[in-house]
Amino acid sequence: MDLAKIKKDINSKFGSASECDVASYAMYPKVFEDYRNFVAKYGDLSVLPTRFFLSKPEIGEEFHVELEKGKVLVLKLLAIGPLSEQTGQREVFYEMNGEVRQVTVEDKKAGVENVSRPKADSNDSSQVGAPMSGVVVEVRVHDGGEVKKGDPVAVLSAMKMELVISAPHSGKIGDLKVKEGDSVDSQDLVCKIVK
Structure with a gap:
């Protein structure tokens, strides 16, 4: 060697x-x-107490970090901001030696759920698909329920506007695939309406 x-x-x-x-x-x-x-x-995190290297402190908890003999930081976690879905980062607010500070941290433990949904078959009139990508804010039907042509099936929020997904024909709802809060892509299957 x-x-x-x-x-x-x-x-x-x-x-x-x-x-x-x-x-x-x-x-x-x-x-x-x-x-x-x-x-x-x-940086060199060997100066951190082991517990705070392995996990975060509680909100309001104060702890000391000795950088070198006679140089001590007094830290206190104040708040943790919401997760930014675009960047996977959070704002963390803390007090260091009495002064409020803020840092942006990457949250590697935040889970992003990736749901793959079946697509509606455009050749099958019984399948109702999402007209565009968005978030389901309301579901107005349930499995087994009856609908008439034009009745609202669900309400979709997309690009700061709400869009009603209507029944293309009368029939009975079956195979409802969405619930409130679900994200859908264009042509994702919402439900089937059997005549």
């Missing part, structure tokens, strides 16, 4: 390389690179 080359490679990639870094890289190259990338992004 060419340790001098490893040291040179680490230096060019990360800016510094100790003997410990060379040994770490030689044994666990992927783990070492992940660690150095983490430190480059977040």
